[in-house]
Amino acid sequence: MPAVNALISKFENIVTQETPPSSTQRVRGTRHSMPLRQSTLKFNAAPADMAQKRQSMSAVASKQAVQEPTPPIEEPDNDTIVVNTADESRPVQLPTPSESATDVSSQGSNTPVVKKIKSPPKSRSKRVSNAMKSASKDALVADPAQGANATADKQRNISGETLVEEAGVSKTTLLKEGINALDLKWNMSNVFNRSPAQEEAEEEQEADDSSTIEVAVDAGTNLQEQKQHREAKRAKIVENTKKWEQRRKVAEKNATRRSSRASMLLTKANDLVSEITSTVLGKRVRDAAKGKEIQEEQEPDSKKARIDSPSANPQTNDATLSSVARAMRSRAPKDKKWLISGLYAGQSRAFDPSLNENKNKRKFFGLSSTLSNSQKESSVLPMPMFAGARLLTTGRDFKLPFDVFSPLPTGQPKPDEWKKVNKNVFIGDATDQWRTSKFLEHSTCLCTLETGCDANCMNRFMYYECDSRNCNLTEEQCGNRAFEELRQRVKKGGKYNVGVEVIKTNDRGYGVRANRTFEPNQIIVEYTGEIINQEECENRMHGVYKDNEVCACLSPNLLSPYPSSATTQSCQFTNHFTFLQCYYLMAFDQNMIIDATRGSIARFVNHSCAPNSRMEKWTVGGKPRMALFAGDSGIMTGEELTYDYNFDPYSQKNVQQCRCGSANCRGVLGPKPKDAPKRVNPAPVVGGKKEGGKKEGKLAGAKRKIAEVLEESTSLINKRRKTIEPVSRRASLGKDKKPRASINGTVKRQPSKLRRMLSEKSSRSSRPSTMGSVRSSKRVVSTSSQAGLITKEQDDADEPEQEDGGRSSVSALKAKAESIRRNVARSLRGAR
Numbered sequence: 001m002p003a004v005n006a007l008i009s010k011f012e013n014i015v016t017q018e019t020p021p022s023s024t025q026r027v028r029g030t031r032h033s034m035p036l037r038q039s040t041l042k043f044n045a046a047p048a049d050m051a052q053k054r055q056s057m058s059a060v061a062s063k064q065a066v067q068e069p070t071p072p073i074e075e076p077d078n079d080t081i082v083v084n085t086a087d088e089s090r091p092v093q094l095p096t097p098s099e100s101a102t103d104v105s106s107q108g109s110n111t112p113v114v115k116k117i118k119s120p121p122k123s124r125s126k127r128v129s130n131a132m133k134s135a136s137k138d139a140l141v142a143d144p145a146q147g148a149n150a151t152a153d154k155q156r157n158i159s160g161e162t163l164v165e166e167a168g169v170s171k172t173t174l175l176k177e178g179i180n181a182l183d184l185k186w187n188m189s190n191v192f193n194r195s196p197a198q199e200e201a202e203e204e205q206e207a208d209d210s211s212t213i214e215v216a217v218d219a220g221t222n223l224q225e226q227k228q229h230r231e232a233k234r235a236k237i238v239e240n241t242k243k244w245e246q247r248r249k250v251a252e253k254n255a256t257r258r259s260s261r262a263s264m265l266l267t268k269a270n271d272l273v274s275e276i277t278s279t280v281l282g283k284r285v286r287d288a289a290k291g292k293e294i295q296e297e298q299e300p301d302s303k304k305a306r307i308d309s310p311s312a313n314p315q316t317n318d319a320t321l322s323s324v325a326r327a328m329r330s331r332a333p334k335d336k337k338w339l340i341s342g343l344y345a346g347q348s349r350a351f352d353p354s355l356n357e358n359k360n361k362r363k364f365f366g367l368s369s370t371l372s373n374s375q376k377e378s379s380v381l382p383m384p385m386f387a388g389a390r391l392l393t394t395g396r397d398f399k400l401p402f403d404v405f406s407p408l409p410t411g412q413p414k415p416d417e418w419k420k421v422n423k424n425v426f427i428g429d430a431t432d433q434w435r436t437s438k439f440l441e442h443s444t445c446l447c448t449l450e451t452g453c454d455a456n457c458m459n460r461f462m463y464y465e466c467d468s469r470n471c472n473l474t475e476e477q478c479g480n481r482a483f484e485e486l487r488q489r490v491k492k493g494g495k496y497n498v499g500v501e502v503i504k505t506n507d508r509g510y511g512v513r514a515n516r517t518f519e520p521n522q523i524i525v526e527y528t529g530e531i532i533n534q535e536e537c538e539n540r541m542h543g544v545y546k547d548n549e550v551c552a553c554l555s556p557n558l559l560s561p562y563p564s565s566a567t568t569q570s571c572q573f574t575n576h577f578t579f580l581q582c583y584y585l586m587a588f589d590q591n592m593i594i595d596a597t598r599g600s601i602a603r604f605v606n607h608s609c610a611p612n613s614r615m616e617k618w619t620v621g622g623k624p625r626m627a628l629f630a631g632d633s634g635i636m637t638g639e640e641l642t643y644d645y646n647f648d649p650y651s652q653k654n655v656q657q658c659r660c661g662s663a664n665c666r667g668v669l670g671p672k673p674k675d676a677p678k679r680v681n682p683a684p685v686v687g688g689k690k691e692g693g694k695k696e697g698k699l700a701g702a703k704r705k706i707a708e709v710l711e712e713s714t715s716l717i718n719k720r721r722k723t724i725e726p727v728s729r730r731a732s733l734g735k736d737k738k739p740r741a742s743i744n745g746t747v748k749r750q751p752s753k754l755r756r757m758l759s760e761k762s763s764r765s766s767r768p769s770t771m772g773s774v775r776s777s778k779r780v781v782s783t784s785s786q787a788g789l790i791t792k793e794q795d796d797a798d799e800p801e802q803e804d805g806g807r808s809s810v811s812a813l814k815a816k817a818e819s820i821r822r823n824v825a826r827s828l829r830g831a832r
């Protein structure tokens with residue numbers, strides 16, 4: 001509005017400018033078709049003393065002008081009012097007071113009269129007008145001829161209002177016409193849109209103009225100076241126009257920024273107002289507002305929108321303000337809600353991305369006891385956001401919970417007769433009889449850091465596990481420490497680390513399945529139990545294991561271990577039942593037997609003709625140990641673990657039907673066919689990485705040679721065994737009696753012979769030899785059924801007729817293999 005006022009006053013000033021009466025008359029006359037020339041002449045025809053008066057008026061005006069700006073001398077553009085003279089085709093400029101007083105006469109009657117009108121500030125124009133008024137008054141009074149007119153003029157030329165009234169034209173119309181006549185760059189509509197910057201620029205412009213006016217007035221009648229001033233002013237106007245343009249652009253920019261700030265400020269102001277309102281109105285109003293707010297929050301969004309809309313509820317400014325406040329509050333970040341069940345449960349925690357996983361755990365879970373269950377981190381499956389980088393770079397064990405992946409059916413029976421023993425325990429005389437190998441004589445690893453005990457490692461090839469005594473590499477560098485890896489894994493504890501669990505199969509009694517994945521050739525579980533000698537074994541077979549049978553009902557959920565007394569009864573659950581005669585005896589080393597009746601979970605591993613695992617005997621720290629290793633394809637979580645028993649039934653009567661269900665099932669729990677592919681000892685997996693794949697060198701060739709010799713010896717044994725007929729054997733024993741469980745039968749039939757054989761073997765094995773750990777397809781013989789314990793040594797014992805020849809040939813081969821091995825070792829040591 002100040003801009004509008006300024007404009008109006010500007011216009012008023014223009015209209016009411018203190019011009020000589022003649023000028024005013026001219027303007028008026030022009031409007032009313034009054035001959036301009038006439039009025040001018042009248043004005044100029046003032047008496048001689050009029051010049052003096054005019055001079056004094058000019059002096060007064062000049063004096064005023066010094067203090068206050070006077071109208072400009074010339075307005076070539078916007079501020080010039082052009083009026084039509086008698087010759088209406090030619091625009092005529094109204095003369096300035098000075099021009100009208102001095103120059104008009106020289107211009108001739110037809111010369112267009114130019115009147116320069118500049119609007120000074122209102123206050124100034126008033127003062128100037130007063131001065132001019134008195135001057136003109138004097139002038140008019142001095143002209144008696146004009147006396148009457150002077151009085152009339154005195155009334156009319158004071159202000160535009162007088163003119164308007166006289167003209168009978170409405171003030172508004174005149175105002176508009178006047179503005180249009182000014183031909184200004186702006187118009188009325190722009191007035192309201194002007195920015196403060198524009199206003200400021202306008203004021204400056206006005207000030208500039210005023211100063212120009214002052215200069216012009218001071219210049220008086222000096223045309224030369226006037227001309228200079230005109231030029232200077234033109235330059236000034238051009239300059240100002242440029243400035244204006246620049247300022248306008250800046251103002252436009254600023255105006256945009258201000259508008260965004262303004263909305264923010266408005267919101268804040270609203271908040272403040274709402275707070276003040278609630279404080280001022282007191283508790284009751286506050287409570288009411290609060291209640292309303294709660295109610296609003298509970299209401300559906302559409303309703304809320306209606307209430308929040310100011311147009312819908314104009315009288316409640318408070319509601320609008322509170323809704324704004326609520327909107328502000330709702331913008332605040334909410335606490336993320338984490339799942340408390342499911343795979344990704346338990347991930348709720350603060351996480352500092354600058355720290356690694358462990359440091360984060362320490363930082364945020366150092367006081368885990370104080371955290372609620374929902375806050376505790378799930379160690380089962382950390383989300384990638386917490387472990388993603390590490391998973392990508394270093395990888396980690398697969399930890400999908402097996403109970404989610406492959407849950408056991410509910411109500412699974414557990415083998416209640418199983419007494420778990422996770423270490424080998426020597427029983428009775430076995431302790432004394434056990435020969436401790438001279439470890440260092442057996443094997444010394446020759447691997448270097450480069451090869452790192454891979455598939456070519458001599459120890460690995462001989463099934464000797466490396467340790468600090470027989471290997472120069474560190475635990476991390478060496479890839480032949482499977483039992484140590486297993487020890488550490490089991491030590492950590494937990495189902496995942498143990499990696500196996502007992503399951504009940506449909507038709508094979510109990511079995512074992514994997515809780516996790518296993519890499520190809522990775523160690524799975526150790527076969528442990530009581531280490532007994534042959535005598536002890538015999539005693540047990542005659543005694544406690546006499547009727548060792550379990551019920552293996554074909555209905556899986558009804559299976560349960562059954563005492564042997566059940567053989568005479570039908571199964572209480574179903575008629576479809578069968579009985580498995582289970583013994584957990586495994587031929588071991590030095591004619592010893594591992595009895596896993598009290599043993600590890602490995603005893604429950606069933607046979608398959610297409611197995612996914614292998615049972616191997618290794619020498620660890622000078623002592624033989626047995627363990628189940630993953631096959632060449634690895635193991636998946638939930639898979640049942642099986643190995644090939646390579647079972648020799650000893651007697652046709654004891655042959656059990658195989659229910660492994662594989663495509664190449666042999667039909668019975670029997671020995672492997674002779675053309676089965678020979679297995680080359682692969683590099684076991686250590687630390688999740690399979691070793692091997694290195695170029696085979698001289699050493700590998702030497703090892704192969706040994707292996708071939710050993711295989712040859714084994715196949716000889718097998719061939720010899722193939723010739724054994726249970727019947728003929730029984731016949732040779734001269735007994736037609738139906739044999740009992742094989743071991744019993746063997747021991748019963750020829751106890752003295754067995755003892756003799758054992759003593760023979762003891763004496764044979766007393767010499768340092770690696771042959772005790774020789775592997776072959778018959779290296780491990782399962783003893784878990786009534787077929788009993790069958791080893792090559794027993795075969796030797798059972799076949800006295802062929803014993804000498806067989807033994808001699810085997811011994812010769814063994815000796816040959818041993819000599820080769822020693823040669824290789826010696827040459828390698830020399831090379832080193």
Ligand SMILES: C[S@@+](CC[C@H](N)C(=O)[O-])C[C@H]1O[C@@H](n2cnc3c(N)ncnc32)[C@H](O)[C@@H]1O
Binds near residue numbers: 550656
């Ligand atoms: C060492 S036990 C294995 C655990 C046994 N299933 C259990 O429930 O205790 C070996 C016995 O399991 C049974 N068995 C294992 N594998 C078998 C298969 N593929 N088919 C039939 N019976 C099998 C046989 O009775 C065998 O004598």
